[in-house]
Amino acid sequence: xxxxxxxxxxxxxxxxxxxxxxxxxxxxxxxxxxxxxxxxxxxxxxxxxxxxxxxxxxxxxxxxxxxxxxxxxxxxxxxxxxxxxxxxxxxxxxxxxxxxxxxxxxxxxxxxxxxxxxxxxxxxxxxxxxxxxxxxxxxxxxxxxxxxxxxxxxxxxxxxxxxxxxxxxxxxxxxxxxxxxxxxxxxxxxxxxxxxxxxxxxxxxxxxxxxxxxxxxxxxxxxxxxxxxxxxxxxxxxxxxxxxxxxxxxxxxxxxxxxxxxxxx
Amino acid sequence: xxxxxxxxxxxxxxxxxxxxxxxxxxxxxxxxxxxxxxxxxxxxxxxxxxxxxxxxxxxxxxxxxxxxxxxxxxxxxxxxxxxxxxxxxxxxxxxxxxxxxxxxxxxxxxxxxxxxxxxxxxxxxxxxxxxxxxxxxxxxxxxxxxxxxxxxxxxxxxxxxxxxxxxxxxxxxxxxxxxxxxxxxxxxxxxxxxxxxxxxxxxxxxxxxxxxxxxxxxxxxxxxxxxxxxxxxxxxxxxxxxxxxxxxxxxxxxxxxxxxxxxxxxxxxxxxxxxxxxxxxxxxxxxxxxxxxxxxxxxxxxxxxxxxxxxxxxxxxxxxxxxxxxxxxxxxxxxxxxxxxxxxxxxxxxxxxxxxxxxxxxxxxxxxxxxxxxxxxxxxx
Numbered sequence: 001x002x003x004x005x006x007x008x009x010x011x012x013x014x015x016x017x018x019x020x021x022x023x024x025x026x027x028x029x030x031x032x033x034x035x036x037x038x039x040x041x042x043x044x045x046x047x048x049x050x051x052x053x054x055x056x057x058x059x060x061x062x063x064x065x066x067x068x069x070x071x072x073x074x075x076x077x078x079x080x081x082x083x084x085x086x087x088x089x090x091x092x093x094x095x096x097x098x099x100x101x102x103x104x105x106x107x108x109x110x111x112x113x114x115x116x117x118x119x120x121x122x123x124x125x126x127x128x129x130x131x132x133x134x135x136x137x138x139x140x141x142x143x144x145x146x147x148x149x150x151x152x153x154x155x156x157x158x159x160x161x162x163x164x165x166x167x168x169x170x171x172x173x174x175x176x177x178x179x180x181x182x183x184x185x186x187x188x189x190x191x192x193x194x195x196x197x198x199x200x201x202x203x204x205x206x207x208x209x210x211x212x213x214x215x216x217x218x219x220x221x222x223x224x225x226x227x228x229x230x231x232x233x234x235x236x237x238x239x240x241x242x243x244x245x246x247x248x249x250x251x252x253x254x255x256x257x258x259x260x261x262x263x264x265x
Numbered sequence: 266x267x268x269x270x271x272x273x274x275x276x277x278x279x280x281x282x283x284x285x286x287x288x289x290x291x292x293x294x295x296x297x298x299x300x301x302x303x304x305x306x307x308x309x310x311x312x313x314x315x316x317x318x319x320x321x322x323x324x325x326x327x328x329x330x331x332x333x334x335x336x337x338x339x340x341x342x343x344x345x346x347x348x349x350x351x352x353x354x355x356x357x358x359x360x361x362x363x364x365x366x367x368x369x370x371x372x373x374x375x376x377x378x379x380x381x382x383x384x385x386x387x388x389x390x391x392x393x394x395x396x397x398x399x400x401x402x403x404x405x406x407x408x409x410x411x412x413x414x415x416x417x418x419x420x421x422x423x424x425x426x427x428x429x430x431x432x433x434x435x436x437x438x439x440x441x442x443x444x445x446x447x448x449x450x451x452x453x454x455x456x457x458x459x460x461x462x463x464x465x466x467x468x469x470x471x472x473x474x475x476x477x478x479x480x481x482x483x484x485x486x487x488x489x490x491x492x493x494x495x496x497x498x499x500x501x502x503x504x505x506x507x508x509x510x511x512x513x514x515x516x517x518x519x520x521x522x523x524x525x526x527x528x529x530x531x532x533x534x535x536x537x538x539x540x541x542x543x544x545x546x547x548x549x550x551x552x553x554x555x556x557x558x559x560x561x562x563x564x565x566x567x568x569x570x571x572x573x574x575x576x577x578x579x580x581x582x583x584x585x586x587x588x589x590x591x592x593x594x595x596x597x598x599x600x601x602x603x604x605x606x607x608x609x610x611x612x613x614x615x616x617x618x619x620x621x622x623x624x625x626x627x628x629x630x631x632x633x634x635x636x637x638x639x640x641x642x643x644x645x646x
Contacts, residue, residue, distance in 0.1 A: 069276070069279075072276070072280060073284070191316070192288045193284040193317075195318035195319065195341075196331060198280045198281050199277060202276060202280075
């Protein structure tokens with residue numbers, strides 16, 4: 001069987017950074033594999049490792065060449081190969097919306113014909129949180145979102161999943177394959193890449209595709225959403241941190257409480 | 266943040282650095298202070314190291330190991346020490362033991378020990394130092410008497426890393442007590458009669474590392490466990506220790522980098538005189554000095570690794586790296602404490618432990634004085 005895992009390289013900003021128009025300069029950014037995708041990769045690799053049959057784990061990403069270093073970490077953790085989609089038309093977008101991503105992955109699914117697609121619940125940077133379900137809708141697969149426990153053995157026709165609902169309620173659902181599951185953090189304990197895994201990953205394939213390779217044109221990724229502004233929100237209140245010994249800081253705290261009228265004189 | 270050009274490393278080396286550093290920071294550093302307090306070694310973390318293939322770092326691939334090039338070896342040692350020096354030391358001593366077996370053992374002995382040691386256990390230890398023979402191992406008194414089908418080993422060893430934890434010891438002993446040239450390398454399994462673990466040492470730093478004395482009281486071992494020909498033990502030890510020195514030097518870089526990073530973060534947070542102390546000239550000068558020392562130390566390590574990988578004689582550069590990086594680690598951790606002021610002297614802050622830990626790097630696997638002796642010998646004799 002085949003498991004497709006969609007993965008994304010996400011950027012995290014350093015503590016101090018500057019916004020320049022609609023973006024933040026590269027020197028303030030650190031790139032890493034999206035946290036949720038790390039759990040999705042682990043879930044896929046665990047299915048493959050526990051299987052009696054051959055299970056191929058394919059990672060699929062939309063990202064520039066730079067992202068290969070990050071995607072290779074997914075290969076080092078056990079994915080067999082990767083597909084990377086990038087195109088000038090994608091680079092031109094201020095924000096790649098859910099529809100655009102679903103259109104790209106729809107073609108990847110058509111090409112790979114996976115039995116199971118695992119995505120992260122959301123990406124840490126744009127946090128749209130809809131790619132998995134949108135993809136399922138496009139390709140006509142069953143789906144379950146925010147899965148925090150997965151009972152599935154390779155070759156089964158049904159996956160039993162536990163989902164996190166509001167208010168601390170959880171539900172257990174059976175999902176027929178083929179299916180798309182969006183994976184929540186905490187579902188497993190993602191491994192660290194081993195040295196041998198890293199060495200093997202250097203030889204694994206990351207196949208580059210542009211939109212025309214997938215039979216798509218530039219308009220496909222022209223989404224309805226546009227990024228119009230980026231700013232740091234004003235903080236509504238400031239925290240004061242007292243430093244020093246207990247006696248000194250207790251006095252300072254007492255003064256504040258008195259000043260604010262919390263306690264009497 | 267690492268002051269190291271990514272382009273200096275291959276894709277594989279860079280990925281290894283990032284993965285091991287992430288592991289060290291997330292799994293080793295958070296528990297380091299508690300383990301230091303309790304003088305306890307993290308056995309769980311050791312099993313994790315094995316999962317990452319680090320316990321087979323220097324073992325040939327045909328014995329199931331990773332057979333790392335020296336640059337990778339340096340990168341890994343630095344990254345583990347960035348998390349916790351005591352764990353890095355235990356690992357590098359295990360690697361000394363696997364290197365001895367891989368280099369000098371017969372195929373039978375390699376087959377018997379290395380695949381399991383690659384998987385993390387038995388843990389290896391390296392028994393060279395004695396109460397009366399530290400920098401001058403030729404003065405050792407441990408004796409290996411020939412028996413009918415092997416040797417009988419008797420003597421005391423001291424400051425043995427992994428002493429209690431080890432399942433196998435590499436032991437140096439004289440086959441003729443009168444002959445300084447008779448030092449020979451042996452393998453001694455921990456469960457043989459007469460192998461006694463001595464008292465646990467209490468130390469200034471590196472307190473989570475398991476350091477003990479060892480007594481070998483007439484331990485009978487078979488002939489196959491003589492790893493080197495008689496009399497070739499000391500040159501074998503020096504050969505293995507040249508590789509070991511690169512490991513220790515790289516570990517010193519890791520501790521120094523850790524202290525530098527903490528100092529930079531603290532200098533940005535701490536405010537005095539109405540501004541962050543990172544804006545004060547004297548602190549800025551210190552940080553620049555520290556960063557330069559760390560960068561220079563790392564470059565010496567990488568050059569020593571490059572020479573070794575190129576098949577050149579890297580003994581002198583390895584000694585320079587060990588000497589310079591370990592002294593730099595002591596200086597940098599000292600300044601990191603100074604930048605932290607009173608807080609730096611408190612054990613709640615990691616720099617307090619870095620400062621205590623760093624000191625051992627100028628002492629073990631050849632003191633700074635011995636490194637300078639090696640360097641001067643090459644230049645002057």
